[in-house]
Amino acid sequence: MIPREQPPRVLLVAGLDPSGGSGLVADLAALQAVGAKGWAVASALTAQGPGRRRGTAPTTPAFLLDQIEALLSGRERPRAVKTGMLGSAALALALADRMAEAPLARLPLVVDPVLASSTGLPLIELGRFAPAEALGPLLRRARVATPNLTELAALTGRDVTGEEDAIAAARELPARAVLVKGGHREGAPVDLLVEGRRVTRLAGRRRPWTARGTGCRLASAMAGLLARGQPLEAAARKAKRMVERYLDASRPGRP
Numbered sequence: 001m002i003p004r005e006q007p008p009r010v011l012l013v014a015g016l017d018p019s020g021g022s023g024l025v026a027d028l029a030a031l032q033a034v035g036a037k038g039w040a041v042a043s044a045l046t047a048q049g050p051g052r053r054r055g056t057a058p059t060t061p062a063f064l065l066d067q068i069e070a071l072l073s074g075r076e077r078p079r080a081v082k083t084g085m086l087g088s089a090a091l092a093l094a095l096a097d098r099m100a101e102a103p104l105a106r107l108p109l110v111v112d113p114v115l116a117s118s119t120g121l122p123l124i125e126l127g128r129f130a131p132a133e134a135l136g137p138l139l140r141r142a143r144v145a146t147p148n149l150t151e152l153a154a155l156t157g158r159d160v161t162g163e164e165d166a167i168a169a170a171r172e173l174p175a176r177a178v179l180v181k182g183g184h185r186e187g188a189p190v191d192l193l194v195e196g197r198r199v200t201r202l203a204g205r206r207r208p209w210t211a212r213g214t215g216c217r218l219a220s221a222m223a224g225l226l227a228r229g230q231p232l233e234a235a236a237r238k239a240k241r242m243v244e245r246y247l248d249a250s251r252p253g254r255p
Contacts, residue, residue, distance in 0.1 A: 007037045008227035009076060011068070011104070012220065013095060014084030014114075015044040015056070015123070022213035023085060030217040033242050036224030039078060041067040044087035044123075053121055058087030061094035068098060081107050082223035084216055085114040088125040089134035096137035108143040108226040111135070111175065112219035113151050118212070131155050142175035144232060146219045152180060161185075163192065170194040179222070179236055181215060193236050200233055202240050211250035218243050 010031055017023035024040040031038045043064060047054040081104060086092045099109060113135050116122050126134055131154045139145055139155075147170075153160040156169040163185075170178035171194060180192040182204070193200040221239035230238070 007035050008079040008224070010036050010038045010220070010223045010227050011041065011071070011078040011081045011107075012038045012084075012223075013041045013043055013064070013068075013081070013086070014112075014216065015046050015087065016040075016042045017046055017048060017213075019049050021050065021211075022216050026213035026216045027082065027084065027220040030220035030239075030242065031224040033246075034221045034224040034228070034238065036227050038220075038224075039071045041071070043091050044085060053117060056087065056123065058091060058125060061090050064091055065094060065098055072103065077103050078107060079227035080110065080223045082110040082112070082220050083138065084112045084219065085123045086135075087123070089127055089129040092124070092134050092138055096141060099138065099141045105141075108223070109138075109141050110219050110223040110226065111138055111142040111145045112215055113139070113145055113147050113155060114215070115151050115154055132157075136174060140174040143226065144177040144179055144222065144236075145173055145175040146179045146181060146215065146222070147173075148181045148215065149185060152178075163190075166192055167194055167199055171196075177232055179218075181218070191236070191240060193233060195232070200236075202237060204240060204244065207247050207251070209247075209250070209252055211247055214243050214247065217246055 012027045015023045028038045044058040046056050114123050149160050152169045156172045158169045160166050160169050166180045170180050177195040182189040182191045189204040189206050191202040218239050221242045222235045225235035
């Protein structure tokens with residue numbers, strides 16, 4: 001009998017949301033949905049429920065790296081890395097340094113540059129750093145970054161409103177490719193996959209309801225699909241469809 005291939009492993013670095021609506025718990029669910037599995041490294045603990053966030057406690061760079069080294073001490077190796085909420089500039093910079101070393105340096109990296117919650121609560125302690133300074137080294141290693149319009153504006157200092165603004169700003173980020181999420185724009189939620197001069201529009205349908213953690217799930221699903229060897233555009237399309245299924249399953253009143 002030919003042994004069945006094991007699902008590829010993805011190294012996840014993000015915050016822990018005890019409610020499971022976002023962060024590492026949502027990341028793991030997204031990986032399972034696309035046929036991958038994850039290692040979950042906590043960059044921060046949060047106190048929150050389905051309603052609102054009460055507090056955030058980032059870990060230290062040393063302990064973040066200890067978590068990673070403990071996972072890498074065995075024989076298994078991840079095939080991709082995904083980052084979400086990182087908690088502080090110091091954590092983001094330490095992780096960028098670790099990503100430059102084996103065995104992580106050659107892996108596809110998906111960076112979801114989380115700066116604030118959907119209600120505007122800051123989720124990264126920047127200190128003296130600007131957003132681009134804190135996340136720039138990590139973005140330079142990224143196969144793809146997945147900012148929303150607010151994050152894209154903060155990272156570039158641009159006024160990002162329309163599609164052309166978003167494309168121009170995406171080209172300023174140092175990642176190899178940028179998937180600009182379109183949920184914050186008016187009209188249909190069209191995501192823009194910007195790879196140098198090439199722009200691919202990923203159309204979607206807006207639902208009259210929202211759900212937490214869609215950005216986490218999108219980036220994690222992309223990482224899982226890249227770990228499975230999918231090309232970037234195919235991974236983006238399939239991840240978007242997975243998020244749309246999640247949104248449909250989250251419809252209020254659905255049994």
